Amino acid sequence: MKNMHADSILKPGRNCLGISGVDSTGIIFDGRDYYRAFYECALRAERTIIISGWQFDSNVKLVRGADADGASATGFLDFLKSLCDKKPDLKVYILAWDYHLIFFMEREWTQNSTFSSAHERIFFRFDHRHAFAASQHQKFVVIDGHIAFAGGMDICDGRWDDRSHTADNPLRVDSGGRAYGAYHDLQSYHTGPVVAKLMELFKKSWKDSTGGEELTFPAMAGEDVFHGVEFGSPIHAKAVAISRTQARSLFRIKRPVREIRRLYTDAILSAKEFIYIENQYFTSYAIYRAIVRKMKSSQAGFQIVIVLPKKEGTLLERIHTGISQNRMLNSLKRVARRRRHRIGIYYPASVAKGGVEAPVYIHSKLMLIDEHFLTLGSANTTNRSMGLDTELNVSWEATGDGARAISRSLLNIRTELLTEHTGAHSQAEIKRLGKTKDLVAHLESVADRPSGKLRRLKAKRPNIL
Known part of the structure; x- marks a missing residue:
């Protein structure tokens, strides 16, 4: 398993509070x-x-x-x-x-x-x-x-x-x-x-x-x-980083803390082949711009997978996030087509009695970059989480002597997540989900199966009423 990242993403004082042993x-x-x-x-x-x-x-x-x-x-x-x-x-x-x-x-x-x-x-x-x-x-x-x-x-x-x-x-x-x-x-x-x-x-x-x-x-x-x-x-790592978001206030801090925003953008721009995101929302302009920039600077064939809920949970969420999320997702698709990249945007669902679809609500907040970097925490990919709300993320990076073991751990986590979302059972299918090459094309074929759990998320103007 090759390490394609020569430079470390995690930089204390910029995109994390610090890196601590585990x-x-x-x-x-x-x-x-x-x-x-x-x-x-x-x-x-x-x-x-x-x-x-x-x-x-x-x-x-x-x-x-x-x-x-x-x-x-x-x-x-x-x-x-x-x-x-x-x-x-x-x-x-x-x-x-x-x-x-x-x-x-x-x-x-x-x-x-x-x-x-x-x-x-x-x-x-x-x-x-x-x-x-x-x-x-x-x-x-x-x-x-x-x-x-x-x-x-x-x-x-x-x-x-x-x-x-x-x-x-x-x-x-x-x-x-x-x-x-x-x-x-x-x-x-x-x-x-x-x-x-x-x-x-x-x-x-x-x-x-x-x-x-x-x-x-x-x-x-x-x-x-x-x-x-x-x-x-x-995760077979010896260290983990802590990153925060905290807005300036009269009670606590005079300078805003935006480590998580920098963490996401730095990690996205470092990607070589693949970005995997799970989140409750996708409305952060900073993250959207970073992905667009990454696609425009990459050779054809870059891959992106985004897993989101089928729809926002409440009327208030539809009003505040639905329109901007759909605009961003459609824009990402257009850029990917022009630059000959592959982007897959999905939601998982089960089937209830009578064949009725029962979507799985996605509340996780995770991003994986290649098999090199993973961040997980409370921060949504929204403008609020990147600059206003008080948030906490932890991150792992495959660096140093243990880089290969960490990479294997991160790949295993990605495979486990996709196995859960697709409902894969056979060892051959699970093994295929663990391969990065042409993964989006494979997931698109999985989403075509009428009995499959993974479904394409169609970005459209939401009916908030």
Whole structure:
């Protein structure tokens, strides 16, 4: 496996806060596996659990079906309460976005008191000290200073699903027992020195949001019970980078932080053969321009795959993103045709009873460049995530002595994602998805199959009414 990238993409101070060591790291696919991993790790917690998120629901079930066998408490808040009852030194800190009124009907109305009154060692805060009209969108967890999770997943209703994404799943219900559609998302896990960096970011956010309250976390004595732990698809890397978006505000910073925007554009412009993107939206003008520039400067045959939801989730999202997203996607297709490149834009779907299509909602925020670079986090490919909202991404790059092993890990992740989205079963088909050459042409043929899960996303002017 050749390394086509002579220069490093990751540059501390430009497109990342820094690069930190890891003992183990990798990707967790979808809500079932992430919630189960969080549940299992939290059971081992002794001193601290810290959680930062955009949204929480107190009653969301963390483990379901066979995964819940032997579990005494499966609801999120009940689980945290049971841990604190059993472990006298354990403290839980939860930092949530103090949401705008337009989200009022989607939130628990008395969440602050619900969490804060649950136990004397569960501390809940709303974060409202950010730039005007911005949101706290970072989604990460740290347990006992030894293991961390970061990515696109909140612990809330409507996120749990397994990797099959079937049209009908009796376990895929919210805390009120209402069924919802198939849902795809991604989270990362990390052990080692990078965990301390994430703890420092949480302490800073907590201090800013509370007007000066300093958190101190006790050092863990004894054996690290998370050492060497692996979930999902491991990445055989020794380092990971942290990148942020944070707008200038009166409360926190005087200069904006736009590391994630630079990260995306630098990585896209470094691509040699292939760009793979999964995201909830595609409306970032900076990312659009970078892809256009890449196609215009590349020889014929450059490949791009973009996986998005079939449609935006709400009327508000259609108004704010639908029109600009479709314009950008159509423009990318035109540039690709003129320059003789291949671009495939898709959504996955299952088939419900009666042959009705059941699209899988894409909520993941990932980009892969060749077999060299991967970034995953909370940032959507939108203008908001690139400049206004508070975001957090982690990234891996195939450099140094372990470059070949990292490249193999990244290729395996891409293959696993495409296997999930296409519904491939045979080893021959999965092996074909692992080859970059003519991959878009192959995916187009897969999308032509009436029984396939992968479907072409047709960009058109949305009917917002």
